[in-house]
Amino acid sequence: MAAGSANTTKLLMRAAEHGSIPDLPDGLGTNWGTNGDRICTWTSLAEDFGAPQGGPVVFGSKEWDDPETANTIIQAALPPLPDLRTTVIVGYGVSKGRGRFVWDPVRGEAVLHWPADGDAKLTQRIHARMDRITAPLAGVIDTTSLSPTTWHPVGGASMGTVCDLAGRVKGQRGLYVLDGALLPGTAAACNPSMTIAALAERATDELIAHDVDSVF
Numbered sequence: 001m002a003a004g005s006a007n008t009t010k011l012l013m014r015a016a017e018h019g020s021i022p023d024l025p026d027g028l029g030t031n032w033g034t035n036g037d038r039i040c041t042w043t044s045l046a047e048d049f050g051a052p053q054g055g056p057v058v059f060g061s062k063e064w065d066d067p068e069t070a071n072t073i074i075q076a077a078l079p080p081l082p083d084l085r086t087t088v089i090v091g092y093g094v095s096k097g098r099g100r101f102v103w104d105p106v107r108g109e110a111v112l113h114w115p116a117d118g119d120a121k122l123t124q125r126i127h128a129r130m131d132r133i134t135a136p137l138a139g140v141i142d143t144t145s146l147s148p149t150t151w152h153p154v155g156g157a158s159m160g161t162v163c164d165l166a167g168r169v170k171g172q173r174g175l176y177v178l179d180g181a182l183l184p185g186t187a188a189a190c191n192p193s194m195t196i197a198a199l200a201e202r203a204t205d206e207l208i209a210h211d212v213d214s215v216f
Contacts, residue, residue: 001175001176001177001178001179001181002177002178002179002200003179004179005153005155005157005180005181005183006032006101006112006153006156008157008177008179009032009101009110009157009181010101010109012028012157012169012177013028013029013101013103013110014110017103021172023171023172024162024169024171024172025162025170025171027158027161027162028156028157028162029100029102030098030101030155030156030161031155031156031161031184032098032099032112032114032153032154032156032185033097033098033099033118033154033155033184033186034095034097034099034114034119034153035093035095035150035151035152035154035186035192036091036093036094036095036097036119036122036123036126036189037091037092037144037150037151037152038091038119038123038127038130039088039090039143039150039151040088040090040091040140040141040142040143040144041086041089041140042075042086042087042089042130042134042138042139042140043083043085043086043139043140043141044085044134044139045085045137045138046136046138047085048084048085049078049084049085049086049087051084053077053087054077055076055077057074057075057076057077058075058076058077059074059075060072060073060074060075061074061129062189063125064189067094068121069093069094069121069122069125070093070094070188070189071091071092071093071094071122071129071189072091072092072093072189072190072191073089073126073129073130073133074089074090074091075087075088075090076088076089076090089130089133089134089140090151091127091130092151092152092189093122093126094122094188094189095119095122096121097115097118097119097185098115098155098185099112099113099114099118099155100112100113114148127140127142152180152187152191153180154180154184154186154187154192154196155180155181155183155184155185157169157177157182158182158184158185159182159183163176163177163182165202165203165206166202166206166207167200167203167207168207173215174215174216176203176207178199178200178203178204179196180196182196182199183196183199
């Protein structure tokens with residue numbers, strides 16, 4: 001399965017609820033995280049970002065000394081706007097906040113439960129660094145606080161809880177997870193895309209070596 005962390009988790013939970021795949025691991029739906037994402041707009045009176053801002057990242061600043069609050073801040077491009085002084089600034093990092101998908105029988109789907117203060121310590125650190133990076137004469141609006149959002153959802157069927165390191169779902173011969181659902185909530189202050197790709201490539205090598213012709 002590789003439908004993205006949320007959809008892979010939801011599909012597996014639906015299968016469990018309807019008995020299509022019995023005896024899925026109890027940890028299914030847990031260990032979901034936002035990768036610590038804080039997505040903000042940055043409006044500056046000191047800088048003219050210009051209409052063609054480029055992308056996906058113009059610059060990045062990392063602070064990785066303390067494993068508890070390790071974080072990375074990037075400036076991400078916006079489509080051309082009439083306001084040439086506004087762009088997007090994003091932070092992400094090592095977060096201990098974890099959500100859980102729970103089956104909602106009324107809605108007939110798995111619904112995410114996320115603690116409001118799940119990323120509080122990391123968020124405080126990211127915003128302190130954003131204030132220094134964007135100063136002076138700047139305004140930063142935390143759109144994540146206005147509408148809870150993440151660009152990098154990971155977890156839900158994570159390694160060690162639901163799957164092994166090769167994405168094999170425990171107790172389910174021939175069922176595999178090969179996407180961001182494998183990561184337990186964070187990619188360690190990095191954009192998770194390359195980590196997910198590396199995990200999938202490593203898992204594929206393992207499955208070809210050991211499961212082809214024996215499991216499928």
